[in-house]
Amino acid sequence: MEEQDKKKLEAVKLRMEKLAEELEKHNKAYYIDNAPTVSDEIYDSLFQELARLEKEYPQFKSPVSPTERVGATVQSELKKVTHAVPMLSIHTETDYTAQGAYDFDARVRRELELTPDQTIDYDCELKFDGLAINLRYEDGVLVQAATRGDGYTGEDVTANVKTIKTLPLKVDGFPKIFEVRGEVIMHKEVFRKLNEEQEAVGAKLFANPRNAAAGSLRQLDSALTAKRNLNFYAYGYGEVSEMPADTQSGLLDYLKSKGFPVISNRIVVQTPEQLEAFHLEVARIRHDLPFDIDGVVYKVNSFARQKQLGFVSREPRWAVAHKYPPEEVQTQVLDITVQVGRTGKLTPVARLKPVFVGGTTISNVSLHNEEFLQNMGIKIGDTVVVHRAGDVIPEIVRVIPELRPKDARDFVMPEFCPVCGSHAYKEDGEKDRHCSGGLFCRAQRAQSILHFVSRKAMGIDGIGEKLAEQLIEHDLVTTVADIYRLTVDKLVGLDRMGQKSAEKLVASIEASKKTTLERFLYAISIPEVGEATARNLASHFGALKPLEEASLEQLQEVEDIGPSGAENILHFFAEPANIAVINDLMDRGVVWEEGTGTSGQELPLNGLTFVLTGTLPTLSRDEASDIIRKAGGKVSGSVSKKTSYVLAGESAGSKLAKAEALGVNIIDEPELFKMINQGVKADG
Ligand SMILES: NC(=O)c1ccc[n+]([C@@H]2O[C@H](COP(=O)([O-])OP(=O)(O)OC[C@H]3O[C@@H](n4cnc5c(N)ncnc54)[C@H](O)[C@@H]3O)[C@@H](O)[C@H]2O)c1
Numbered sequence: 001m002e003e004q005d006k007k008k009l010e011a012v013k014l015r016m017e018k019l020a021e022e023l024e025k026h027n028k029a030y031y032i033d034n035a036p037t038v039s040d041e042i043y044d045s046l047f048q049e050l051a052r053l054e055k056e057y058p059q060f061k062s063p064v065s066p067t068e069r070v071g072a073t074v075q076s077e078l079k080k081v082t083h084a085v086p087m088l089s090i091h092t093e094t095d096y097t098a099q100g101a102y103d104f105d106a107r108v109r110r111e112l113e114l115t116p117d118q119t120i121d122y123d124c125e126l127k128f129d130g131l132a133i134n135l136r137y138e139d140g141v142l143v144q145a146a147t148r149g150d151g152y153t154g155e156d157v158t159a160n161v162k163t164i165k166t167l168p169l170k171v172d173g174f175p176k177i178f179e180v181r182g183e184v185i186m187h188k189e190v191f192r193k194l195n196e197e198q199e200a201v202g203a204k205l206f207a208n209p210r211n212a213a214a215g216s217l218r219q220l221d222s223a224l225t226a227k228r229n230l231n232f233y234a235y236g237y238g239e240v241s242e243m244p245a246d247t248q249s250g251l252l253d254y255l256k257s258k259g260f261p262v263i264s265n266r267i268v269v270q271t272p273e274q275l276e277a278f279h280l281e282v283a284r285i286r287h288d289l290p291f292d293i294d295g296v297v298y299k300v301n302s303f304a305r306q307k308q309l310g311f312v313s314r315e316p317r318w319a320v321a322h323k324y325p326p327e328e329v330q331t332q333v334l335d336i337t338v339q340v341g342r343t344g345k346l347t348p349v350a351r352l353k354p355v356f357v358g359g360t361t362i363s364n365v366s367l368h369n370e371e372f373l374q375n376m377g378i379k380i381g382d383t384v385v386v387h388r389a390g391d392v393i394p395e396i397v398r399v400i401p402e403l404r405p406k407d408a409r410d411f412v413m414p415e416f417c418p419v420c421g422s423h424a425y426k427e428d429g430e431k432d433r434h435c436s437g438g439l440f441c442r443a444q445r446a447q448s449i450l451h452f453v454s455r456k457a458m459g460i461d462g463i464g465e466k467l468a469e470q471l472i473e474h475d476l477v478t479t480v481a482d483i484y485r486l487t488v489d490k491l492v493g494l495d496r497m498g499q500k501s502a503e504k505l506v507a508s509i510e511a512s513k514k515t516t517l518e519r520f521l522y523a524i525s526i527p528e529v530g531e532a533t534a535r536n537l538a539s540h541f542g543a544l545k546p547l548e549e550a551s552l553e554q555l556q557e558v559e560d561i562g563p564s565g566a567e568n569i570l571h572f573f574a575e576p577a578n579i580a581v582i583n584d585l586m587d588r589g590v591v592w593e594e595g596t597g598t599s600g601q602e603l604p605l606n607g608l609t610f611v612l613t614g615t616l617p618t619l620s621r622d623e624a625s626d627i628i629r630k631a632g633g634k635v636s637g638s639v640s641k642k643t644s645y646v647l648a649g650e651s652a653g654s655k656l657a658k659a660e661a662l663g664v665n666i667i668d669e670p671e672l673f674k675m676i677n678q679g680v681k682a683d684g
């Protein structure tokens with residue numbers, strides 16, 4: 001055997017063992033403790049994965065696999081009951097779409113060897129989401145009620161079941177022995193109230209009505225069960241001495257006539273189209289039902305046909321549960337790659353083993369940013385839970401660490417853009433990493449062209465999304481500077497581009513060359529530099545050169561630019577490729593008028609150091625510091641000989657005393673305003 005095949009088989013075997021282990025753990029939590037730790041959808045998807053692998057690799061299948069067993073072995077203090085007829089499970093159709101109905105029909109017809117002209121009746125029912133119960137009547141009297149347990153041995157809950165008010169304790173004219181089977185459930189409204197009460201007394205909340213029903217039924221004290229307001233619906237039978245019906249629907253009619261609660265949402269049909277229609281109709285009304293269901297059940301109606309079909313391990317062949325598409329499934333992360341968005345944002349994306357969730361197949365899902373990845377703790381190879389409801393974008397909601405393979409790998413975000421190789425940076429406190437090659441990165445090209453030509457930028461008319469894509473595709477525009485290399489000849493011949501519109505576009509391009517620094521700075525797509533910031537930069541520096549050479553501190557002196565904005569600008573101008581594009585633009589004839597800007601101007605508080613103490617009448621400390629800095633002054637924390645002024649407010653403390661001792665000038669808030677507004681230094 002090839003080394004690689006051997007490795008793969010080993011991995012499969014390990015995965016199967018882990019899945020089995022995980023499922024057993026969930027079985028215990030669900031059936032014994034009534035406190036599941038994962039949703040049924042996740043449980044089902046793990047179960048189905050194991051079943052699939054067992055089919056493909058039967059050599060690794062364990063004889064005690066969870067796929068072979070029903071429920072979990074009973075471990076409670078309730079008396080044990082051996083079922084006269086085992087209580088099995090129902091096969092869950094793995095195809096949640098309409099196809100599930102067709103698959104079931106095809107299977108049944110094949111196994112019964114029906115010819116196309118032979119019809120078959122199916123009884124369609126709701127699949128109650130509660131717990132199965134076997135009610136044994138002898139001579140019409142309820143003598144014993146038992147839970148399903150592991151299918152063979154259940155728990156005696158007779159006293160508890162008797163508290164269910166809708167259940168007949170005595171039935172007239174019943175056969176000598178009749179075991180009625182059905183589901184004990186808790187209505188949604190009852191569940192809601194119960195959890196409210198639990199919360200009020202600080203008790204544990206139930207995860208869902210099914211678990212609340214199970215927990216309430218499996219009590220040692222039936223007085224407690226009585227308070228829980230449980231319900232029961234009949235859907236089947238166990239040991240029966242004399243069967244009064246020969247079809248499933250006939251049996252349910254009979255039980256109804258004998259006073260058992262039987263739900264009226266059921267129908268007998270013949271074709272898979274009709275099965276599908278029932279599935280769809282119930283999907284439409286399911287949320288209006290007073291109780292939870294987790295799908296519908298199709299049963300071959302004739303008991304004789306059922307007998308013919310028989311059972312396979314834990315399931316009858318004559319019935320199938322057709323659930324609704326899960327909104328939550330598990331799958332594996334095969335790889336994590338990085339996508340560069342139109343704005344240069346780097347997004348890690350999980351490449352998934354394709355899964356069907358929320359009605360579609362998903363094969364990749366965004367991981368947003370490094371922080372998300374870290375918080376989730378996702379590694380390549382991990383099994384993750386994917387959620388998708390309705391039209392909402394699919395999301396990874398968590399990792400199942402128990403299913404992590406040994407060779408799971410960490411993912412590290414690249415320091416360079418995977419598209420253009422520019423430095424990809426992330427500022428402190430920011431979540432996203434950006435490619436700094438805004439003007440030439442292939443991923444950002446279309447975006448940067450559209451932005452560049454937009455009305456408030458260079459104001460070039462006639463380049464829309466379609467044309468921008470074409471310009472890139474035909475290698476006419478690699479960087480925005482190439483826009484100034486476009487000629488009528490080059491443009492004519494592009495999709496929907498005639499001589500006239502080409503001439504108009506070229507004229508508009510030509511006219512845009514004469515611009516302003518403000519427009520230019522806005523046009524070149526510096527991350528987070530919008531119109532207002534571009535205007536502030538232009539008026540502060542007056543020219544491009546001093547801006548290109550500005551330090552982080554100098555950039556922060558510009559109105560409304562904080563540390564993060566300053567860093568963006570610094571990174572942008574540090575990227576040689578960006579500078580090359582800017583130079584190219586100027587070589588192509590883009591011009592603007594330059595001035596000196598305000599940065600060199602004398603500010604009123606230039607060279608002065610302030611110390612703040614006490615409470616000022618109108619300004620907070622931060623506001624006052626801000627005003628001082630904007631006016632060119634410095635703010636310091638302690639008083640020294642170098643302090644120019646102490647700005648003192650009410651209940652000033654030791655700093656004031658020190659200032660007095662050192663002979664430092666002391667001013668109040670109005671005096672500060674005066675210094676700034678009049679540019680006059682208070683005398684000192
Ligand atoms: N979340 C967890 O951790 C966890 C753990 C174990 C099991 N589960 C859930 O339990 C279920 C699997 O267990 P299962 O073997 O009981 O299978 P099942 O619940 O899917 O199907 C069998 C059961 O369906 C019920 N049922 C409801 N309506 C019926 C009808 N009209 N006719 C016949 N039967 C009807 C019966 O109680 C029967 O025992 C799955 O839904 C699974 O998601 C969840």
Ligand SMILES: [Zn+2]
Nearest residue numbers: 417420435441
């Ligand atoms: Zn890039």
